[in-house]
Amino acid sequence: SQTIHQWPATLVQPVGSPLSLECTVEGTSNPNLYWYRQAAGRGLQLLFYSVGIGQISSEVPQNLSASRPQDRQFILSSKKLLLSDSGFYLCASRDRALDTGELFFGEGSRLTVL
Amino acid sequence: GQNIDQPTEMTATEGAIVQINCTYQTSGFNGLFWYQQHAGEAPTFLSYNVLDGLEEKGRFSSFLSRSKGYSYLLLKELQMKDSASYLCAYMDSNYQLIWGAGTKLIIKP
Numbered sequence: 001s002q003t004i005h006q007w008p009a010t011l012v013q014p015v016g017s018p019l020s021l022e023c024t025v026e027g028t029s030n031p032n033l034y035w036y037r038q039a040a041g042r043g044l045q046l047l048f049y050s051v052g053i054g055q056i057s058s059e060v061p062q063n064l065s066a067s068r069p070q071d072r073q074f075i076l077s078s079k080k081l082l083l084s085d086s087g088f089y090l091c092a093s094r095d096r097a098l099d100t101g102e103l104f105f106g107e108g109s110r111l112t113v114l
Numbered sequence: 115g116q117n118i119d120q121p122t123e124m125t126a127t128e129g130a131i132v133q134i135n136c137t138y139q140t141s142g143f144n145g146l147f148w149y150q151q152h153a154g155e156a157p158t159f160l161s162y163n164v165l166d167g168l169e170e171k172g173r174f175s176s177f178l179s180r181s182k183g184y185s186y187l188l189l190k191e192l193q194m195k196d197s198a199s200y201l202c203a204y205m206d207s208n209y210q211l212i213w214g215a216g217t218k219l220i221i222k223p
Contacts, residue, residue: 041122043201043213044157090156102147103211105156 002027006091006106013113019064019078021109023091026072033074034092034103035066044090050074051096086113120202120214126192127222134187134200134217142207148176148187149201151216157201160187189219197221 003026013019025031032051036044046059048066056066063082067075074091091106117139126132136146145164149157163169163178163185175188187200199216206212 041215041218043215044203044211045213046210049210088154102159102162103157105158108154108156110154 002031002093002095002104004091004093004104004106006109008109009107011109011111013081013111015083015113016080019076019081019085019111021076021089021091021111023074023076023106024072025074025093028072028093028095030071030096031093032096033068034094035074035076036090036092038088038090040087048076081111081113083113086111118202118204118212118214120200120217122215123218123220125220125222126189128192128194130192131188131190132192132219134189134202134219136185136187136202136214138183138185138202138204138212138214140183140204140206140212143180144205144207144209146176146178146185147203147205147211148185149203151199151201153198160200192221194221194223 006023034049035047038044050056050068064078089109092103094103095101120136148160151157161176168177173190178185199218201216202214203211
């Protein structure tokens, strides 16, 4: 099965500062990769997904961006954080050969913007 | 549209049985997932149903009725460690997961 490494685990940042969350995947090649955000007591909101290197689809227009510089690396960034960016961010991976395969999640990154 | 509902919170007693319901409305459907999420942790996969009926896996079972847009997760012989949020999600026609807000399950001794 896949292993997703995600860091940092916890982050406290001031409004207007930049952000970089990184995710790497082991145990699969050419996966579909996802960034989700989960607000307290809410469901998972899909932010970005990628089907290959350099291919990024954005689900929600906002001040965040994503990049996939390598097959098993997915980065979430922001140039200037907003208070509303606070939340629990999850990277996820799915075997591209299995359209209905399960999602494997990273450990999550808890971001607090002050 | 994308519409999926599950109860916000449920309480059950250790050793008992609990059923968590999930209803959805969608024009495209490629299966339904249940995930468990402990507080502050990432979700972990529990089950996947694409055909009608009951799938049993140990103490956990999941049921699907596609015609009714309905699924449930059944947890038997509840243990304290089962206290968690349970997330229901359906896969749409683009193979994207649409998530419910989760059901927080509280287990009392």
